[in-house]
Each structure stands twice: as structure tokens, then as C-alpha cells.
Amino acid sequence: METTQPRWSKPLEWWATRQLIRALNGAGRVTPRSALAPMGRALGMAAYHSMRRYRLVAHANLERAYGDQWDAAQIERVAQESFRHVGMTLVEFFLRQPRITPEEVEREVRFEGQEHYEDAFSRGKGVLLVTAHYGNWEMMGPRLFRAGYRVSAVSRTADDPGLERMIESIRTRCGLQQIPRRQAARQGLAALRRNEILAILLDQNTAEGGIFVPFFGHPASTATGPAVFALKTVAAIVPTFCLREADGTHTMKAWPPIFPQPTGDRTRDIWELTAQVTRSIELQIRERPELWCWLHNRWKLQPAAGETAASGRFPEKGVMDCTPCD
DSSP: OOOOOOTTHHHHHHHHHHHHHHHHHHHHTTSOHHHHHHHHHHHHHHHHHHOHHHHHHHHHHHHHHHTTTOOHHHHHHHHHHHHHHHHHHHHIIIIITTTOOHHHHHHHEEEEOHHHHHHHHTTSSOEEEEEOSBBSGGGHHHHHHHTTOOEEEEEOOOSSHHHHHHHHHHHHHTTEEEEEGGGHHHHHHHHHHTTOEEEEEOOSOOSSSEEEEEETTEEEEEEOHHHHHHHHHOOEEEEEEEEEOTTSOEEEEEOOOBOOOOOSOHHHHHHHHHHHHHHHHHHHHHHSGGGBOTTSOTTOSOOOTTOOTTTOOOOSSOTTOOOOOO
């Protein structure tokens, strides 16, 4: 017989999570930076072995994307590396980022392709930064702020209000302005009209308000927010990714801007632009697959019978359903 979870279990789980993060944060104050990467890798491998659901999702995703090219050993290796990198990113975010200085940000995160931002900004329409849960994506906001840009990011609010306050405090101390997803349309447009950067993560399954575009050769439900913003404001889209390097530093790489080219067919324009940006994300992942968060069920939602990726789905609501890695 199926049992229901007690009502008190969620708040208790949230409280325990906050206490664990606070304890780790305290330990991080006396932990040398050189020890954070091994700590993160250990955390990732502990999750890999203990969280069967996410391990199976990672393997299924990799088989879908690379099953015709890789053997089982290669899929296993990249799945484990992906968990390790997610573990390192979490440790860096909760233990390192709360105390990192602007000078350390500039020293530890190289900025390649800044000229692409300058090109995009020259229109005076703001810039849409589209990225993925790839490498240490959390370090891009601090690095762009250090470079002199104002950055707002659309983010999913954590279920636990206490944890949400912790996350927001870490992000905002490094200059990033956080926009709750439910306020994305109004606040996002305002940021672009101020000729600022609006950052959106576009690499996760969208349950509502998405369209199907190809991703690794398979239809993936994808949020239309960046395309809608770009077509409405004529803001350029600059795909940008933060690559983790072997020496513990990062390289933030900006791609050439994608300038919207409205044709008058809004439905087709949204599909084409969303597919183009998604293709950029795929190409970056293919460069170093182990840096992506494969444990998210990217292809969870699939087209109905007879529906193709090219036909898309265009509901009236939910265009900003861009969520962080859960």
C-alpha cells in the first residue's frame, strides 16, 4: 500500500539542509581553497552512489545523446565526472563564493569574448545572456559585474524560504540581481530597457509554456522566454558558458551575439530562435560533456503522437519556465 509523506517531513528536511549548509560554510572558513575541489568531488561521488534516481537519469540521458558513439564504459565515466563537477560547483557556491573578493573573481575567472558583449550592447537594447548548468555557471554573474556590467538573472525560487534567503544573499553580494520567475516578464523587460544583461538558463525540461526543438537529435521541451524577449526588444542573445579548468580556475566564454531577425511570422520566429540558441548550448556541451548537469531529465516531456519537434507547442502562458538544476 502506498504511504503518504508526513506533513512535517518537508520543513524538517529543509531545516536539516540549512543546518548542513551552515555547518559546511563554517568549515569552509578554515578550509584551504585547495581542499574545496577534493571535497566537491567526494560530495559528487557520494551523491552518485546514493542517489539511484539521478544516476539512472544521467545514464539514460547520456545513452540518448551518445549511445551510438560511446560504449558503456565511456557513458559511466562521463556520468561520474558530471556528478563530481556538480559537487564541486555546490561546494564552491556555498563555501567559496560567500567570501570571494572581486580581485579573486577577476583572477580566477578568465573572460574570453568580451568584445561580443560590447558588440551586442552597441544597439542600446540590453543583452540576453543564455547559458546552461555547465561548469560553474554561478561564477558568471560575479565576473560580469567585475567587468563593469549590471546583471539580473531569472531564477526559480527555492521551496524552502530559509534556503532561498541563503542563496540570494550569496548571489547578491557578488553583484547579481535575482529576478523570481513569476516576475520575469516585467523585471526582465525593465533590465533590458536599461541596457543591462538579463541572464537565463535554458537547458532544462519545461513542463509548461515550452516548445519542442532538437537537442542532441531528439525533441526537447524548451522555454521560449529568451526568444520572446529578443523579438520584443530586439536585444541580442549572447550564449555564454563558464568552463572549469584543470588548475581550479574557470574560463567564461562568450559566443558571438545572435541578433533577432523578425520575419512577421511570430510563431516560426520563436521556434527558429529557440532552436538556434539550443543548438549553441548543445555545441558547448559536446566540447566537454562532463561539465554539464546530466542528472536532470532533459527529455522528460515528449511530443504527443504525431507531433514533431519542428511543429512545436505554443501555449499562451509560462514562457519563462526556466528553472535551475533540481
